[in-house]
Amino acid sequence: MSDQASRLRNLLEERAEAEALARKVGSLPFGTAQGTRVIAITSGKGGVGKTNLAVNLSVALQLSGQRVMLIDADIGMANVNLLMGAVTRRSLIDLLTDGVKLEDVVENGAAGVKYISGAAGVEAAWNLNRGEQRKLHKKLGRCSEMADIIIIDTGAGLNRNVVEFVLAAEEVLLITTPEPTALADAYAVVKAYATYTDRRNIKLIVNRIHDEDECDAVADKINQTTQKFLGVSVDCLGYIYEDRAVIDAVHRQEPFVLSAPNSSAARCVFEIARGLLIGDKMASVAKGWRAFLDRLFGY
Ligand SMILES: Nc1ncnc2c1ncn2[C@@H]1O[C@H](COP(=O)(O)OP(=O)(O)O)[C@@H](O)[C@H]1O
Ligand SMILES: [Mg+2]
Structure with a gap:
């Protein structure tokens, strides 16, 4: 693991160097002057809402005028394409084939979000030889020309693939539900992240809450533990x-920010997008009409 972490650090250093060089010669191969934002969405426990957040946040950010690319890196459970309601012809790993260009594996999803399917390819990525890694690295490098923000839907837990993606991303959104098991697993992710990197840019999203107090209670619980032990x-x-x-x-198979933009869940995702773009604390979201109906009909 420490090998992996140092390899990633090297990659990041290489990239920082290249960016500094590129600035000197007046051309930036890595996106805009600020650089493309890379945001990994991860969780400790599976099934807590990563893919739904990844897809809907991508669409919300795209609707806010950002060019968004979503990369499905959840091995075995790769299902961004399902939630996009789109068919994927190719995946990340097809880039290893000579003549297959980045454009060939990038699909057009809802609202113009670009996405790359992970399929089973990503797992293999870490068993690649150096030449293959270089090929993938080179071809994927141009993603930043296509997007202002790259969102990565990772798998759950602490297996190698997930940790690699989480460590490589500059920003991490850790999603959990209020369930005690999900919280314990979320803590384990913070712990791993704190152990392997000095960067402190992991932010919490609490999914499937019933009122705002529940979110505060979850955040407090996690923070008490992370502050005490880490x-x-x-x-x-x-x-x-x-x-x-x-x-x-x-x-x-539609993103809810499009099919139900006025739902309480959609308005929450728009608030999260705003928070990412403006850096603001999330404003309070009233649950609205649908919640009224839910209560009325005892959902
Ligand atoms: N806010 C929510 N309200 C209701 N159901 C939700 C919510 N978030 C997620 N779910 C349910 O949980 C399921 C799993 O979500 P998903 O995004 O696929 O999780 P993950 O990618 O973490 O495995 C969804 O298919 C949906 O049924
Ligand atoms: Mg998923």
Whole structure:
């Protein structure tokens, strides 16, 4: 693991060097002057809402005028394409084939979000030889020309693939539900992250809450533990209400920010997007009409 961490640090240093060089000669191969933001979405426990957040946040950011690319890196559970309601012809690993260009594996998703399917390819990526890694690295490098923000949907837990992606990303959104098991697993992710990197840019999203107090309680619980045992605190970027609209949208294979933009879940995701762009604390989201109906009909 420490090997992996140092390899990643080297990669990041190489990239920083290249950017500094590029600035000197007046051309930037890595996106805009500020650089493309890379945001990994991860969780300790599976099934807590990573893919739904990844897809809907990508669409929300795209609607806010950003060019967004979403990379599905959840091995075995790669399902961004399902939630996008789109068919994927190729995946990341096809880039290893000579003549396959980045454009060939990039699909157009909802609202113009670009996405790359992970399929089973990503797992193999870490078993590649140096030449293959270089090829992938080179071809993927141009993603930053296509996007202002790259969102990576990682798998859950602390297996190697997930940790690599999380460590490589400059920003991490850690999603959890209020369930005790999800919290314990989220803590384990913070711990791993605190052990392998000095960067402190991991932010919490609490999904499937019933009221704002529940979000505060979850954030407090996590922070008490991380402060006590790791000496770090984790800011809470936002929350998403438990919302029938999410489940309906999954069934219809549509992002809920498009199919139900007024749902409480969608308004929460728009707030999270705003928080990422403006750096603001999430404003309070009233649960609205759908919640009224949910209560009324005893959902
Ligand atoms: N805010 C929410 N309200 C209601 N159901 C949700 C919510 N978030 C997630 N779900 C349910 O949880 C399931 C798993 O979500 P998903 O995004 O696929 O999780 P992960 O990618 O972490 O495995 C969804 O298909 C949906 O049924
Ligand atoms: Mg998923």
